[in-house]
Every structure is written in structure tokens, then in C-alpha cells.
Amino acid sequence: MVDAHRTFVIVGGGLAGAKAAETLRAEGFTGRVILIGDERDHPYERPPLSKAFLTGKDERDSVFVHEPGWYAQADIELHLGQTVVSIDRETRSVRLGDGTVVHYDKLLLATGAEPRRLDIPGTGLAGVHHLRRLAHADRLRHVLAALGRDNGHLVIAGAGWIGLEVAAAARGYGAEVTVVEAEATPLHQAIGPELGQFFAELHREHGVRFHFGARLTEIIGQDGMVLAARTDDGEEHPAHEVLAAIGAAPRTALADAAGLDLAGREHGGGIAVDESLRTCDPDIYAAGDVAAARHPLLGIPLRVEHWANALNGGPAAARAMLGQDVTYDRVPYFFSDQYDLGMEYSGWAPPGSYDQVVLRGDVGKREFIAFWLKGRRVLAGMNVNVWDVTAPIQQLIRSRVEVDPQILGDPTLPLTALTDPTGPGDLAG
Structure with missing residues (x-):
């Protein structure tokens, strides 16, 4: 009742x-x-x-x-x-x-x-999309399938997480994909240029074309349909559909x-x-x-x-x-799936907040963990095709313990030992 x-x-x-x-x-x-x-x-x-x-x-x-x-x-x-x-x-x-x-x-x-909107001519054309709501995904799923059948071209404005995940989905359907990004690498604000380049190479291997250092200035169409996308450096990319993925x-x-x-x-x-x-x-x-x-x-x-x-x-x-004593202190966390790559990211380390990135594992095989450090303290960690390590990564972040980067990058040493007072001695080196 x-x-x-x-x-x-x-x-x-x-x-x-x-x-x-x-x-x-x-x-x-x-x-x-x-x-x-x-x-x-x-x-x-x-x-x-x-x-x-x-x-x-x-x-x-x-x-x-x-x-x-x-x-x-x-x-x-x-x-x-x-x-x-x-x-x-x-x-x-x-x-x-x-x-x-x-x-x-x-x-x-x-x-x-x-979703943030593109403030350029041509955004009213039928082939311009955003992805935020279920209705958007319903429509875009059919669009990508049709592009794949017809060897069509998708231009994506923005190489953030949404832009890259849609690029991977589109390539899965067989569509041609070009990503236009103002920064020099994908995911610049999220993970910085060091790991951004890693994702650029992943997508290039799957046939995605990138146009870095540029922004869309116009979407060209005829009879209400998209024909091409033009950038501020004078390039023109063929397009049948355009996705605006420039943030929210x-x-x-x-x-x-x-x-x-x-x-x-x-x-x-x-x-x-x-x-x-x-x-x-x-x-x-x-x-x-x-x-x-x-x-x-x-x-x-x-x-x-x-x-x-x-x-x-x-x-x-x-x-x-309800009046309960609440302190919301969760370590920020997100995940992404692109092609055969799965990753999880914990922490907060935007560009300018860290002074080094330490890699642990085999980057060539795409099985590794990346750590963002500031003064030997771990600000964030991203595990790529390595699983069941979120808890120790988050504990490293919470503990604020100083770690030796060489020890941190050694895959033979369990991550849990880095915050264990009975573990290896002088982790700070």
C-alpha cells in the first residue's frame, strides 16, 4: 500500500x-x-x-x-x-x-x-544523424546496414568514444568510413595522445580513414540528400550519411x-x-x-x-x-567495445594532469594495461583485453601510494601487491 x-x-x-x-x-x-x-x-x-x-x-x-x-x-x-x-x-x-x-x-x-549540434550549413539534410536516444539508434542501425549493402560512405564528425564505436559498427556492416577530428589523435580529451594513437592504428587496420586537424564546415547535398562533407582546410569527403559525434x-x-x-x-x-x-x-x-x-x-x-x-x-x-548518510565517491569508470578489442578505464586523467604513461603487458598483441601517473601516483588505468583487474586498478588510484614506474610496468608482479603493506618493499624506488 x-x-x-x-x-x-x-x-x-x-x-x-x-x-x-x-x-x-x-x-x-x-x-x-x-x-x-x-x-x-x-x-x-x-x-x-x-x-x-x-x-x-x-x-x-x-x-x-x-x-x-x-x-x-x-x-x-x-x-x-x-x-x-x-x-x-x-x-x-x-x-x-x-x-x-x-x-x-x-x-x-x-x-x-x-548531443552537441553541428552549426554548419547542411545539417537539415535527411542523412545527418546524432546518437543519443533509442530512436536515433533504431534509425542508425538501418542506415549502417544499407550503407554496407550499397558500398556507401559515412562521415563521422568527432573521434570520441561514440564516434569510434559507430565507426567500428559501420565497418562491421561493410560501410566506408571517414572520421574528421579537430585534434591530432582520437580520444584526445579522454586519454591523451599517447593512447589515442593506439586507437587510430586499430581503426586504420579495419579500413577507417582519418582526417585529423580539421573540422566540418559544410554538408553538401542535393534534393535533400547528403552528397559530401567539406572541411575547413578545403578537403571534400564523399558521404551518403553524416554522424555528428562532437560531444554532449x-x-x-x-x-x-x-x-x-x-x-x-x-x-x-x-x-x-x-x-x-x-x-x-x-x-x-x-x-x-x-x-x-x-x-x-x-x-x-x-x-x-x-x-x-x-x-x-x-x-x-x-x-x-531518504535521509541516509551518503558520500558518493566512486572512481569514474567506463568501458568500450570496438572490433575485437574490449577495454575498461578507471580514474580521471585529462591531458595536462599527468606527467607520464606506463604500459604493462603486450601492446602489439593488444593485451595490456596503461597507467597515467602524476608524481608517481596513479591517476587512471585502462585495461585493454585484460580482465578482472578493475578492482586493483581502482585501489591503486584510491590509495594514492607512490609506485616505481618500472615495478608498475612489470606484468610478473600482481597489481594487488602494489597496495599491500606486506608486498614488495620500496615501491617508490
């Missing part, structure tokens, strides 16, 4: 929102739980949109967080295809696009992010209009929250891609646009809403 005297409202029908609703019930909350999402699909996970679902390995139903009937069974009031247009903090209510006003005792904003922006308009504090651009923007994922309003929380949480380990506000952050952040926010 639901107790109507307390109402928790969740705005955002993605993974963070769905897991928050699940956690509220698992923790014994008996009040109303209202989950509002602006898509008509039930809450789903986003990684398959550029991985297994896009490649055709998994079916559409595999992406959903819960079976459709679960929400009614858990007494979750699910409002799909509804947009929240405003928050009234004084009356503690939200207004929906259809005029409905919903009261809340606690409010969770899990509004996610939206947090959906903060609702929070901003309500007067909630936002993080600065240097921290990725987003809704500013404390270590318990609470905003400047004690009754409003934020989680997932939109939240910039002060990270206890890193000491800075950090906005993370990855699956694990939504998976863990939603439940953490739910527990905080």
Missing part, C-alpha cells in the same frame, strides 16, 4: 532515474514515486546504442532497465513522453508540458545530456531556470551538487550525466557522462533523499 503523504518525483527516464526509483522501493520507501521521462520508451541503458544493439548483436528489448510490467508491480507512477517545463521551489512542485502540476517532497533531477551538453535549462547552482565550464558544466548529490536546495538532488558532484578523492566538481555514473549515482541519490 502506497502512503500518499510523501511524494518523491524523479525527472528523467534514463538509467539513473530508473535505478533511483528501484532503490527507493528496495530501501523501504512507501510513499509515492513518480518517474517522468520525455521519451515514449521505457527507461533504457545507453551503451548498447553504440555497441551491441547498433552492431546487430543484441535485440532492442535488451536495452531496457526493467521489464515494462515492473513499474506497476513496484508502484512506480511512470509518465512517459512528458516534459517537465518548470520547477517551483517555493511550492515544491513541477509543471508538466500538458499543464499538470505535481507536488514533491523530494525531487531528483536526472535529465541527462543532449548537460541538460541544465530546467535547473538553471529554477535558480539552482551550476558548475563552471571548466568542470564540465552540469548541476552543482555536494558529495551526497544534493543541490543548493535541500529538497532537490541530481544524478547521472547532468550532475557535477564534488568528488571526495579528486577534490573537484566532476561531471561524468558514463554508464557507471548513472548506474551508481541514481541509487546514491535515492538513499540521500
